[in-house]
Every structure is written in structure tokens, then in C-alpha cells.
Amino acid sequence: MSEIKLNAETRTEFGKGAARRIRRANNIPAVLYGHGTDPVHVTLPGHETMLAVRHTNALIELSFGNGSELAVVKDVQRDPVRNVIEHIDLLIVKKGEKIAVDVSVHVTGESAPGTIHLVESQTLSVEADATSIPESFEVSIEGREAGDTITAGDVELPAGVTLLTEAEYAVVLITEPRGEAADDEAEETEASAESESSAE
Numbered sequence: 001m002s003e004i005k006l007n008a009e010t011r012t013e014f015g016k017g018a019a020r021r022i023r024r025a026n027n028i029p030a031v032l033y034g035h036g037t038d039p040v041h042v043t044l045p046g047h048e049t050m051l052a053v054r055h056t057n058a059l060i061e062l063s064f065g066n067g068s069e070l071a072v073v074k075d076v077q078r079d080p081v082r083n084v085i086e087h088i089d090l091l092i093v094k095k096g097e098k099i100a101v102d103v104s105v106h107v108t109g110e111s112a113p114g115t116i117h118l119v120e121s122q123t124l125s126v127e128a129d130a131t132s133i134p135e136s137f138e139v140s141i142e143g144r145e146a147g148d149t150i151t152a153g154d155v156e157l158p159a160g161v162t163l164l165t166e167a168e169y170a171v172v173l174i175t176e177p178r179g180e181a182a183d184d185e186a187e188e189t190e191a192s193a194e195s196e197s198s199a200e
Contacts, residue, residue: 003131004052008032008042008064019087028085032062032071034092040064050085057101057133060090070094072101072130093130100127100164103134105155109142111174117141118173124152125164134158139172148174 011018011029019029026046033039042064052058053076062069071090079086093099102123111117124137137155144150153167 003059003061003070004055005061005063006044006048006052008044008062010064011041011043014041023084023086028088030088030090032069032090032092034071035094037092044088046085049088053085053088056104056135059093059131059133062090070130072099072133095131097130098127098162099130099133100125101133102126103128104136105139105171106136107139107141107172109140111141111144111148112146114176115144115146115174116177117144118175120170120173121152121165124155124171126157127162127164129160132160134161141172141174144174146174146176150174 008030011022013021022029022043023046028044028046028049030042030044030049031039032042042062052060053073057072060071060073062071070093072093073088074091075089076085077087078084091099102125104123105119105121107117107119126134128134134157137157139150139155141150149170150172151167152163152165152169152171155163155171157163
């Protein structure tokens with residue numbers, strides 16, 4: 001995806017009180033680190049930043065002071081009650097650099113009639129170019145039968161992306177609904193009991 005541009009301001013005030021003041025002004029405190037540089041504490045515009053972090057592994061161009069840096073979001077701390085962003089950690093990246101990231105799995109298609117799919121892993125760990133990280137990986141379950149397992153190694157990756165998750169790791173399982181299996185078992189038991197009763 002293309003770079004998301006955000007204007008940041010460096011900050012010199014720290015602590016919970018300063019963070020509260022930043023959030024009251026509809027901004028978000030963040031820290032920028034990586035490549036052996038000292039961490040830079042910045043303030044990000046609240047609304048634009050919330051839109052940006054909706055994109056998994058978004059590449060962000062931060063402009064602050066007299067320069068700019070490319071970064072990806074490494075951690076978003078949210079208030080569990082109000083679900084507002086309290087703080088963001090940003091990792092500096094360079095064009096052409098490979099980084100390890102977790103990319104979400106998106107299931108497509110329909111498995112065979114009478115089956116359901118269970119997603120065992122919501123993400124895959126991969127190494128990708130920092131400026132072209134996939135937003136998601138599509139995993140097709142079209143026509144898959146009960147008992148089928150799609151592993152990390154089965155997932156098709158774009159050129160230049162290397163799988164870090166173990167290839168044998170289960171991503172999606174195709175199975176029969178437990179309720180139906182239990183019903184079938186109950187019917188068999190009932191039929192068996194009836195036949196025994198008739199025999200008597």
C-alpha cells in the first residue's frame with residue numbers, strides 16, 4: 001500500500017500528566033525508534049493517526065522538525081474500557097530493508113457442503129520489504145473436504161516475501177460441525193437400542 005503521511009511534533013514533556021494533556025487536545029503520544037538512533041518522542045494528530053492504524057502494517061511517512069522518517073507501527077496501546085489509543089510505538093524503516101511482520105489471514109471460498117472451517121492462526125509471520133508489506137494473505141477453502149488442513153506452507157506468498165512461521169503450522173482446519181456429528185451419533189445409538197428391543 002502507499003505511504004500514509006502524518007505531521008508529527010517532537011515533545012519534551014513526558015509522564016502520565018503530559019500524555020493526558022496530549023490526548024485531551026485530540027492528539028496521540030508516540031515514540032519513534034530503530035536503526036541505532038535515540039528514541040524520539042512525538043505527538044501525532046489524533047484523527048489521522050486512528051485512520052492510519054486501521055491498516056495493518058501501514059507504512060507511515062512522519063514529517064517533523066526539519067526532516068522525515070519512514071516507520072511502521074509496532075504497538076498500539078489502547079484504553080480497554082474506552083477503546084481510545086493511549087500510545088503508539090513506531091519502528092523506523094528504510095527503503096529496501098527487510099523486516100519481520102505479522103500479516104493477517106483472510107479466508108475465501110466455501111468448503112464442501114456439510115463442513116465448516118476453523119481458523120487456527122489469524123496471522124502469519126513473514127519477512128518482507130518494509131515498503132511493500134502485504135495487507136493480508138488470501139487462503140482459499142473452496143471445495144475443501146472435512147479433515148483437510150491448510151498449513152502455513154500451503155499459503156501462496158507474493159514475490160519477495162519469506163515465511164517465518166513453521167511451514168507445518170496449521171492455519172485453517174476443515175471439519176464437520178460438532179452438533180451434527182453428535183446428532184448422528186445419537187441417532188445411531190437410538191437405532192441400535194430399538195433393534196435390540198425388537199430382538200427381545
